[in-house]
Amino acid sequence: MTDISQELIARVRQASHDGTALQIMGGGSKQFMGREPIGDPISLSEHKGIISYEPIELVLTARAGTSITEINSALAEHNQCLAFEPPTFDGQATLGGTLACHLSGPARPWSGSIRDHVLGIRLINGHAEELRFGGQVMKNVAGYDVSRMQAGAMGTLGIITEVSLKVMPKPAATVTIKQEMDAAKAIDTMNRLSGKSKPLTGACWFDNHLYLRLAGARSAVDSTVNQWQGAILEDTDTFWSMLREQQLDYFLDASSLWRFSVKSSAAHMLPEEDWLIDWGGSQRWLRGNFTVDKLEALAEAAGGQVSLYRGGNRSQEVFHTQSEALQKLHQRLKHAFDPNGVFNPNRLYSWM
Amino acid sequence: MNQSQRPDKAALVELFRDFIEPQYVINDEETQKPFECDGLSVYCDMPLITVLPKTVEQVCEVMRICYRYQIPVVARGAGTGLCAGAMPNPDGVLLVLSRFKHILDIDPLARSARLQPGVRNLAISEAARQYGLYYGPDPSSQIACSIGGNVAENSGGVHCLKYGLTTHNLLKVEMVTVEGDLITIGSEGLDSNGFDLMALITGSEGLLGVITEVTVKLLPSPEKAQVIMAAFDNVQTAGDAVGGVIAKGIIPAGLEMMDSPAIIAAEAFAHAGYPIDAQALLLCELDGSEAEVQEQIAEVEQLFIELGATTTRVSQSEAERALLWKGRKSAFPAVGRISPDYYCMDGTIPRSQLAHVLTEMQKLSDEYGLRVANVFHAGDGNLHPLILFDANVPGELERTEEFGSRILELCVKVGGCITGEHGVGVEKIRQMTIQFNDQELTQFHAIKHAFDPIGTLNPGKGIPVLKRCQEYRTLDRTQHNHDSQPQQGDLA
Numbered sequence: 001m002t003d004i005s006q007e008l009i010a011r012v013r014q015a016s017h018d019g020t021a022l023q024i025m026g027g028g029s030k031q032f033m034g035r036e037p038i039g040d041p042i043s044l045s046e047h048k049g050i051i052s053y054e055p056i057e058l059v060l061t062a063r064a065g066t067s068i069t070e071i072n073s074a075l076a077e078h079n080q081c082l083a084f085e086p087p088t089f090d091g092q093a094t095l096g097g098t099l100a101c102h103l104s105g106p107a108r109p110w111s112g113s114i115r116d117h118v119l120g121i122r123l124i125n126g127h128a129e130e131l132r133f134g135g136q137v138m139k140n141v142a143g144y145d146v147s148r149m150q151a152g153a154m155g156t157l158g159i160i161t162e163v164s165l166k167v168m169p170k171p172a173a174t175v176t177i178k179q180e181m182d183a184a185k186a187i188d189t190m191n192r193l194s195g196k197s198k199p200l201t202g203a204c205w206f207d208n209h210l211y212l213r214l215a216g217a218r219s220a221v222d223s224t225v226n227q228w229q230g231a232i233l234e235d236t237d238t239f240w241s242m243l244r245e246q247q248l249d250y251f252l253d254a255s256s257l258w259r260f261s262v263k264s265s266a267a268h269m270l271p272e273e274d275w276l277i278d279w280g281g282s283q284r285w286l287r288g289n290f291t292v293d294k295l296e297a298l299a300e301a302a303g304g305q306v307s308l309y310r311g312g313n314r315s316q317e318v319f320h321t322q323s324e325a326l327q328k329l330h331q332r333l334k335h336a337f338d339p340n341g342v343f344n345p346n347r348l349y350s351w352m
Numbered sequence: 353m354n355q356s357q358r359p360d361k362a363a364l365v366e367l368f369r370d371f372i373e374p375q376y377v378i379n380d381e382e383t384q385k386p387f388e389c390d391g392l393s394v395y396c397d398m399p400l401i402t403v404l405p406k407t408v409e410q411v412c413e414v415m416r417i418c419y420r421y422q423i424p425v426v427a428r429g430a431g432t433g434l435c436a437g438a439m440p441n442p443d444g445v446l447l448v449l450s451r452f453k454h455i456l457d458i459d460p461l462a463r464s465a466r467l468q469p470g471v472r473n474l475a476i477s478e479a480a481r482q483y484g485l486y487y488g489p490d491p492s493s494q495i496a497c498s499i500g501g502n503v504a505e506n507s508g509g510v511h512c513l514k515y516g517l518t519t520h521n522l523l524k525v526e527m528v529t530v531e532g533d534l535i536t537i538g539s540e541g542l543d544s545n546g547f548d549l550m551a552l553i554t555g556s557e558g559l560l561g562v563i564t565e566v567t568v569k570l571l572p573s574p575e576k577a578q579v580i581m582a583a584f585d586n587v588q589t590a591g592d593a594v595g596g597v598i599a600k601g602i603i604p605a606g607l608e609m610m611d612s613p614a615i616i617a618a619e620a621f622a623h624a625g626y627p628i629d630a631q632a633l634l635l636c637e638l639d640g641s642e643a644e645v646q647e648q649i650a651e652v653e654q655l656f657i658e659l660g661a662t663t664t665r666v667s668q669s670e671a672e673r674a675l676l677w678k679g680r681k682s683a684f685p686a687v688g689r690i691s692p693d694y695y696c697m698d699g700t701i702p703r704s705q706l707a708h709v710l711t712e713m714q715k716l717s718d719e720y721g722l723r724v725a726n727v728f729h730a731g732d733g734n735l736h737p738l739i740l741f742d743a744n745v746p747g748e749l750e751r752t753e754e755f756g757s758r759i760l761e762l763c764v765k766v767g768g769c770i771t772g773e774h775g776v777g778v779e780k781i782r783q784m785t786i787q788f789n790d791q792e793l794t795q796f797h798a799i800k801h802a803f804d805p806i807g808t809l810n811p812g813k814g815i816p817v818l819k820r821c822q823e824y825r826t827l828d829r830t831q832h833n834h835d836s837q838p839q840q841g842d843l844a
Contacts, residue, residue, distance in 0.1 A: 054702070054704070055598075055599065056595035056596075056598050056599050056703070056704070057598075057702055057703055057704060057733075058598060059702075079601055080601075102543060102548075108542065109542060112516065112520060113542070113543065115543075115548060115551065116516065116519075116520050125795060127791075129791045129795075131789075131791055131792045131795055132788075132792065133792065135700075135767070135768065135769050136702065136767055137700040137701065137702060137732075137733050137767070137768050137769055137772070138512065138513065138700070138731075138732035138733055138734070138772075139508055139512060139517065139700045139729070139732050139733070139734045139769075139772035139773055140700055140769040140771070140772060141505065141506045141555045141771050141772065141773055141774070141775050141776075142769050142770050142771050142776055142780070142784060142787050142788070143776075143784065143787075143788060143792070143793075143796050143814075143815065144552050144555070144556060144560075144796055144799050144800075145506075145519065145551040145552060145554065145555055146552075146795070146799070147551075148519065148548055148551030149547060149548050149549075149551045149552050150548075151543075151548050151551070152543065152544075152545065152546065152547070152548055153546075153547050153548070157547070168603065169598075169600075169601030169602070169603065170601065172601065188461075191461045191462060191463075192461065194463065194572070195460065195461070195463055195483070195484060195485065195572050196484075196572050197484075197572040197573060197574045197575045197639075197640060197641060198572075198641060199640070199641070199644070216640070216644060217640070217643070217644040217647050217648060218647075219641075219643035219644055219646070219647045220640060220641040220643050220644035220647075222643075223641065223642075223643045224641070260541075261539070261541035261542060261543050261544065261545075262539075262540065262541045263462050263464075263539075263540035263541060264462050264463075265459070265461045265462040266540075279542065282541055282542045283541075283542070302540075303539060303540030303541065304539045304540055304541030304544075305539055305541060305544055305545050307545055319545035319546065320544070320545040320546075322545075322546055323535070323536075325529070325533050325535045326535060326537075326546065326549075329535070329549070329802065329803070330546055330547055332801075332802035332803075333547055333799065333802045335802070336795070336798035336799050336801065336802045337795070337798070348546065349546070
């Protein structure tokens, strides 16, 4: 439980003055993401601790370097959880890093992402000012939503030092059912079932099987299991946590792992290739070496985008190409927060 | 280009009529009169010209012309906003999007709807109903308000705690920039690479661009919904009961509270069967599958009784559910009947502070000699005090505004904020300095500048202008504005 924000501010002031780049690091669990990191490391791993947690308000505030594991434990004592199920990456993943990288687990389509649960942040901008946006209440429309804007910015807009989050009760019961089917059928099934008022909180296809997780009130879970049928998975938590942590065999030997974020009902692509489909069809993983242009065209036709999530050549662009107009807007916004280009330069795109 | 080349009003009208049907380019006072204010009619002004384009290309062309001559542009949807965010600029163009009222596509399998910005909020759910789907956010004005305005204001409603605000229910937005370029933000996937521009646009009150198309997520209609009404003989007990439901691990679809003056007014108006001697009334709606709702309704009713409810009532039919909600949903017009005017505030507070805030508010009510009725989105802490006043009594509006301002200060002091869902607009621009310091406001201006370097999009709204933000102002234009009226947003 330490607060090193004054040291962080001093480092930013110095870097801004000297024109040097800073590479923001939490637990270091997401070094593999984004383009190759450059700059002097500035660590937030000591800037940690839960500052406040009010179970009946459903709000938790913690310093950015607090591990997700620590937050999960504190919440579990009150039978609550982070509904967006972030990966813990062996206990190394931090709250700040999870927000900056916008990481959420299998429940994301139904429960929302970390971005959807953020209520407020503190952020050190390029002027070495620690600013406060949002707050600790559920509804707040004063000023621009700078807090949610950090999701996926890969730390390029500043150093997130503190995050307030909405937390949720843990579901009373969880059951997973497994059905054998091909990818095309699974995509259709996931989408059809997502349109029903049932306690679905996970829908994933791989290895020719569809996995459906039902979580909520016991009566609702049981009646849905009876209705939908399928083999009941013995150890339901292990499967979903291995999926969330990318510990399933599928992820382990991938030299290059591509992430498609597309329309959930988009038709199955490249059927001869090796896919894992999660988030009810919205997030699709593809292993192997491909040309970016080919995948970007496929993703766009499927209503979304593709990024090189892990492995491959990280000195090139790894995130989906931005249109010229959006590129200009990104550069202007980067300048608005970080005029001297101190924070994580080029981590998101080579031109920023 | 600079302002000296700016055409006069008549020439501008001709420029717009080159590509918009003449009757949709309005410049006479009488026809423009209905556009002089939004839902907060104490703030009004006449626009220079009002245009009602029909195509996105026409919107782009309007924006290009306004950019070229540095003319302020205020976008307007249905005009139901409650913060004067759509109040016209006397020196600018009012860009009305009410002709964009088509539902372009509903995709039942992917559960999304692609909409023109003028589509009414309720019309989305009505069109989706045949597929067993609906659109989540349901602001009180949902019968009239439009989705473009919902995005601009990040509208909420009574079901936010479980189903989120507008910002949680969007996939993609098409927006025309100040320069007149059409850009796409978001995608049909759940996230997009790069900055989350959707987060910035949502709730940006027309300061960053003009929204011309919106793709929203649709949710499966619950199999069943039931509401429990519970009456309490003091506000603190009712507030604790709300915490008790949450502590049980139940997230209601809606959880609303009213205080005694609101209960009495609503009951007189709606005859919902509210106990008029209660000090506080809770309405708690649970939805989901049949089995789940049945289980949770029993649990919550029992809990309310244990926690001191004097009366409880569970809706036994859809008609009864609608009736119980009718009182709450008509609370504003109901209060309107017992007072010549009322002023609706919109602070958010941590729920635990409710009793303290209501007590302090009563002291202020006595101090100002103005009555106040409270309706409260108790689940998410969004408080709507309605201050009762008479605008015909000299000085009473000013006293009301001062009272309101002190309520918002109180909200911030207890850890809340000045606006939960109505927005800042003109109305709360001075209170922005209670919630944000100069550095934070300067950061907001830098964001605004990234989207709108010449500062012509809805100027004077949302973010107060500070001395140190001079670099983000277009001085000649701002000073020109000052000739005609003091700029509300100017705190310099």
